[in-house]
Amino acid sequence: MNFDIIITSYNRPKKVEWLVDALQSEIVNKIIIVDSGNNDFNLASDGSKIIICRSSHKNQPYQRFLGVHNAELDWILFLDDDMEPIEGWDIEIRNIIEKYCYSTGMIGLKFEDLHRNSFLKNNLQSISSNKSSSSLNKLFRKISGYPILPMGTYYKNGVKGALPNKESQTDHVSGGAFLASRKFLYKNVNLELFSLYENRMGKGEDGILSYSISKIAPIIMFPTQLFWHNDQGNSVYTQNFYQFNLVVAFSRLFLNREYYRLNNMSMFRSRLSFVNYSFWRILGLSINFLIRPSKSRLSSLKGYLMGVIKAIFYKYQKNMSDINQYWMEQAIKDSEFHGEGKEKYVK
Missing domain, CATH: 1.10.1200 (Non-ribosomal Peptide Synthetase Peptidyl Carrier Protein; Chain A)
Known part of the structure; x- marks a missing residue:
């Protein structure tokens, strides 16, 4: 079973060019690059498989949404532009889709960091990171709104349990690499999330998007590593x-x-x-x-x-349908105005 790939990017053309070349496979239908910068891509790969969409909004959740608007097949692989596939990734993904395509709406894919910048290593430690399982600690964490959660659980305030370390059902996935069926994407999501990201005030898109799907279709976490995350510092985590x-x-x-x-x-x-x-x-x-x-x-x-x-x-916004309609119109406009969508391919 073939699938489309959506890569979201902002001003990292060299990484995109490398990634597109690494993702060439007979199993891949289209590779959709959604770029919110103003970059020209020098792509040596088969141009008939590549679609470039220019996003008028510099926020990744909207870019993914725009990519889905221009995808062709039901199953879509979402990748950040700093992901690196491991050999055999395409066959493994095809096998995963064929196994779960009729029984789930989203599949989480495992990836490991090649680099962890100092911000990630030293400065994101939670005040509730104590792993003690004492009754007193459990009570304190429950009162404070940060309970010890079973693996795969999505909770209030965006609090999440760790992702499952074996093939099993989950409420959420991590956003760097995941598979999703178009028929379940954005079916019950408040797209005001895009507005928050537009104003640099949003986080947690992957969690709430996947949790919304989990309410209408099962999500599976597939624990075999298929990608490396090669983030060397140019990311949201290097903010002050x-x-x-x-x-x-x-x-x-x-x-x-x-x-x-x-x-x-x-x-x-x-x-x-x-x-x-x-x-x-x-x-x-x-x-x-x-x-x-x-x-x-x-x-x-x-x-x-x-x-x-x-x-x-x-x-x-009081009316969710109004804000959702706005972002849908933006996606249509971006597809039509730039003439890219399904029409303009890289030559």
């Missing part, structure tokens, strides 16, 4: 501490609202849950700073506090 924590805090309310909406629960309770979660996070960051003062800890605390304040006063 203040901005990173501001975005993390701000995005939690949207993720929580979506969790409550998808489970038909009260938006008022969603806000209360967010306030409780944020209180404990701010308290933890404050204690960390008081125990071991540093500029990075102070910046993290200030950023998180500002993110919570901005989230509380942010006015969300």
Whole structure:
């Protein structure tokens, strides 16, 4: 069974060119490059298989959406532009799709980091990262909104359990590499998420997108590694501490609202849950700073506090269908205006 590939990119043409060449396979129907920069690609590969879409919006969730709008087949492989396939990846993916194509809506794919920049290694440690399973610790984490979750579980405020380490069902996948069926994509997603990313205030797209699919079709995590993640520092994780924590805090309310909406629960309770979660996070960051003062800890605390304040006063769109219609029109416009879509292929 063949499939399409969507690669989202912004100003990394050399990586895209290398990746497209590495992805050449008889099993691949089309490779759709969705670029939000203004790059020319020097692609030596078979041009009849390649579609280039120019995104007028510089946000990855919308770029994926635009790619789906221009895809042809039911099953789509989504890749970041810094992924590197391992030999035999294409045969393995075809086998996975053939095994699950009639019984699931999304398949998570395992990948490992080739590089971990210092921001990732040293500065994203959670105040709730203690793995103790004592009753007291479990109670504290439950009260603070950060419970110890079973593998594959998606929870309030965008909190997630670890991905399964064996082939099994999950509520969410990681966004660097995953497979999805078009018939389940964006069926019950609030595309205001795109607006948040447009304003550099969004995070957690992969989690909430996959969780929305899990409500209508099973998701499988496939634990065999098929890709390397070759991120050498040019990523969202190299932002300063203040901005990173501001975005993390701000995005939690949207993720929580979506969790409550998808489970038909009260938006008022969603806000209360967010306030409780944020209180404990701010308290933890404050204690960390008081125990071991540093500029990075102070910046993290200030950023998180500002993110919570901005989230509380942010006015969300009342009508989800209006914002969804806007982004659908943007995707149609981007496909037609640039003349690319299914018509303009790389020669």
